[in-house]
Amino acid sequence: MSEELIQKLLEGDKRAIAKAISLVENEPNNAKQLIKEIYPYTGNSYVIGITGAPGTGKSTLIAKLIPEFLKEKKRVGVLLIDPSSPFSGGAIFGNRIRMSDLTNDENVYIRSMATRGMLGGVSRATSDAIKIFDASGKEIIIIETVGTGQVDVDVFNKVHTNVVITVPGLGDYVQTLKAGILEIADIFVVNKADRENADRTVSDLEEMLSIGPKKEWKVPIIKTIATEGKGIDKLYYEIKRHQNYLMTSNLMQEKQKKICYSDLIDIIEQGIRNKVQDKVKSKKFDEILGRIISKEIDPYSASEEILNNGKREIR
Amino acid sequence: MSEELIQKLLEGDKRAIAKAISLVENEPNNAKQLIKEIYPYTGNSYVIGITGAPGTGKSTLIAKLIPEFLKEKKRVGVLLIDPSSPFSGGAIFGNRIRMSDLTNDENVYIRSMATRGMLGGVSRATSDAIKIFDASGKEIIIIETVGTGQVDVDVFNKVHTNVVITVPGLGDYVQTLKAGILEIADIFVVNKADRENADRTVSDLEEMLSIGPKKEWKVPIIKTIATEGKGIDKLYYEIKRHQNYLMTSNLMQEKQKKICYSDLIDIIEQGIRNKVQDKVKSKKFDEILGRIISKEIDPYSASEEILNNGKREIR
Numbered sequence: 001m002s003e004e005l006i007q008k009l010l011e012g013d014k015r016a017i018a019k020a021i022s023l024v025e026n027e028p029n030n031a032k033q034l035i036k037e038i039y040p041y042t043g044n045s046y047v048i049g050i051t052g053a054p055g056t057g058k059s060t061l062i063a064k065l066i067p068e069f070l071k072e073k074k075r076v077g078v079l080l081i082d083p084s085s086p087f088s089g090g091a092i093f094g095n096r097i098r099m100s101d102l103t104n105d106e107n108v109y110i111r112s113m114a115t116r117g118m119l120g121g122v123s124r125a126t127s128d129a130i131k132i133f134d135a136s137g138k139e140i141i142i143i144e145t146v147g148t149g150q151v152d153v154d155v156f157n158k159v160h161t162n163v164v165i166t167v168p169g170l171g172d173y174v175q176t177l178k179a180g181i182l183e184i185a186d187i188f189v190v191n192k193a194d195r196e197n198a199d200r201t202v203s204d205l206e207e208m209l210s211i212g213p214k215k216e217w218k219v220p221i222i223k224t225i226a227t228e229g230k231g232i233d234k235l236y237y238e239i240k241r242h243q244n245y246l247m248t249s250n251l252m253q254e255k256q257k258k259i260c261y262s263d264l265i266d267i268i269e270q271g272i273r274n275k276v277q278d279k280v281k282s283k284k285f286d287e288i289l290g291r292i293i294s295k296e297i298d299p300y301s302a303s304e305e306i307l308n309n310g311k312r313e314i315r
Numbered sequence: 316m317s318e319e320l321i322q323k324l325l326e327g328d329k330r331a332i333a334k335a336i337s338l339v340e341n342e343p344n345n346a347k348q349l350i351k352e353i354y355p356y357t358g359n360s361y362v363i364g365i366t367g368a369p370g371t372g373k374s375t376l377i378a379k380l381i382p383e384f385l386k387e388k389k390r391v392g393v394l395l396i397d398p399s400s401p402f403s404g405g406a407i408f409g410n411r412i413r414m415s416d417l418t419n420d421e422n423v424y425i426r427s428m429a430t431r432g433m434l435g436g437v438s439r440a441t442s443d444a445i446k447i448f449d450a451s452g453k454e455i456i457i458i459e460t461v462g463t464g465q466v467d468v469d470v471f472n473k474v475h476t477n478v479v480i481t482v483p484g485l486g487d488y489v490q491t492l493k494a495g496i497l498e499i500a501d502i503f504v505v506n507k508a509d510r511e512n513a514d515r516t517v518s519d520l521e522e523m524l525s526i527g528p529k530k531e532w533k534v535p536i537i538k539t540i541a542t543e544g545k546g547i548d549k550l551y552y553e554i555k556r557h558q559n560y561l562m563t564s565n566l567m568q569e570k571q572k573k574i575c576y577s578d579l580i581d582i583i584e585q586g587i588r589n590k591v592q593d594k595v596k597s598k599k600f601d602e603i604l605g606r607i608i609s610k611e612i613d614p615y616s617a618s619e620e621i622l623n624n625g626k627r628e629i630r
Contacts, residue, residue: 032615035613035615036616039614040610040613260607260614263614264617268594269587271622272587272591273587276587292579293571299575299582300350300582303579303582303583303585306583307587
């Protein structure tokens with residue numbers, strides 16, 4: 001990106017932000033230079049994660065939540081992590097449609113980031129996108145992910161407040177997820193709370209939380225009906241309360257360190273992976289693969305050979 | 316593991332297999348030595364993946380499928396990849412209970428592998444477990460995974476025939492999954508086919524397959540009622556037909572190469588992760604983290620500094 005575009009990005013220009021995120025999506029190694037240059041201008045955003053299974057109403061909830069921040073004159077960036085299929089070749093969700101009323105507001109920037117083909121790189125791409133929003137002056141950054149496992153856990157390491165959404169009657173599947181996702185939630189939302197069994201879902205969550213490790217922050221469970229805007233004020237209040245909790249303890253500093261740590265680890269791993277990719281492309285790699293298939297060498301010894309630049313490890 | 320235990324493992328002793336898999340679960344770096352030693356005895360198994368969302372009846376289906384292989388005097392190993400929660404601290408599913416009739420059969424070995432805390436390592440652990448089953452003389456290995464994204468795609472790279480199960484009326488969630496999972500299916504099963512809308516589910520799948528890229532192998536869609544054993548013979552037939560298809564084309568060799576490749580990449584990545592961990596433990600890492608937080612250095616330059624052993628990269 002040219003100096004001029006970076007300047008525009010720092011001024012919050014929507015087209016410049018769009019170009020920068022595209023760079024992260026499509027040319028991660030070029031995005032690196034950009035992030036280096038804007039890094040000094042980051043560190044001023046509060047990052048909120050919103051995660052939940054498809055159909056729980058995340059996008060509608062976010063669309064209703066944004067105006068609460070706008071009332072406070074905050075600038076808001078929304079990143080929708082989109083696990084689009086390599087098969088369908090495009091986004092599955094109608095997120096942007098649901099939020100379309102907001103996209104003309106100059107203080108709101110909503111962007112979905114397709115993650116197909118980004119195996120292992122979603123985490124790093126998310127960090128980069130957060131830094132772009134941050135440097136562009138967004139005081140509030142909302143990251144939406146689909147609650148399907150690893151990505152959520154990775155994204156959890158990037159946010160200050162993590163909101164987990166469920167709905168009544170999602171059944172077996174959610175039961176499975178809940179267990180894994182319980183400990184990454186700072187706030188629980190039971191959306192579509194006009195469905196039957198909403199109270200049952202709340203008490204199930206309460207019970208699961210009660211048997212977990214005791215923490216100083218008691219995770220609140222909020223009932224919402226996002227389509228009608230009900231409960232959004234309460235959610236907003238709890239997000240602010242959690243932010244305040246982090247600020248008034250020394251946890252904010254700890255959190256910041258954790259985010260920084262996770263970020264650095266991602267980048268180091270990517271750096272090493274790039275080095276390995278170079279090796280994979282080499283003739284030697286093909287030769288070694290052949291030796292594994294013919295049982296001349298086992299894959300662990302082969303890996304040692306590759307990582308130690310051809311020198312076998314001494315056992 | 317002692318030489319004696321390895322000998323017993325190669326003879327198919329159940330206790331030895333159990334110990335070996337525990338090693339993979341709990342001490343991956345020690346398991347490495349074991350895999351090196353048994354590697355020459357592997358390569359004789361046919362590996363079948365069974366994946367689907369919770370509640371689709373995977374375990375019941377597998378329990379009914381195993382006897383079909385036993386009739387042919389095959390030895391069968393079943394590995395249940397269990398995304399147990401770090402929170403609940405244990406397995407969620409009643410898989411083993413559903414299969415308990417079979418656990419006393421000397422030609423069947425069923426084992427669930429908990430994947431909590433194995434972030435990123437599930438794929439490698441699965442490869443290791445497959446090699447253990449393989450070396451222990453199991454001609455058929457069945458891998459069950461819960462259809463929640465990345466893990467399935469990883470496991471797909473380890474198997475010869477991949478069976479994807481769905482049920483009528485799973486709704487939104489499955490719609491999302493299906494797109495991602497479509498292209499990794501060699502066979503589709505619509506289980507609980509006595510539910511209404513079963514034919515609708517079949518025709519939905521047919522339609523989705525018809526818009527995908529054309530392949531020589533036309534993915535069959537089979538209706539089953541696993542609890543009643545209905546359709547199992549047809550599934551068994553299609554698995555054999557797919558195996559035969561791979562064998563009589565040169566695809567089997569290609570598949571074997573792909574499995575080997577995926578295996579080696581996993582191991583290399585793990586090796587890399589270990590190297591990163593070594594760096595993280597160093598004093599220098601803490602110092603650099605402090606410099607990132609204070610904005611003295613950006614994380615990309617910091618990573619370069621760490622990977623180049625302190626020398627800054629020349630731009």
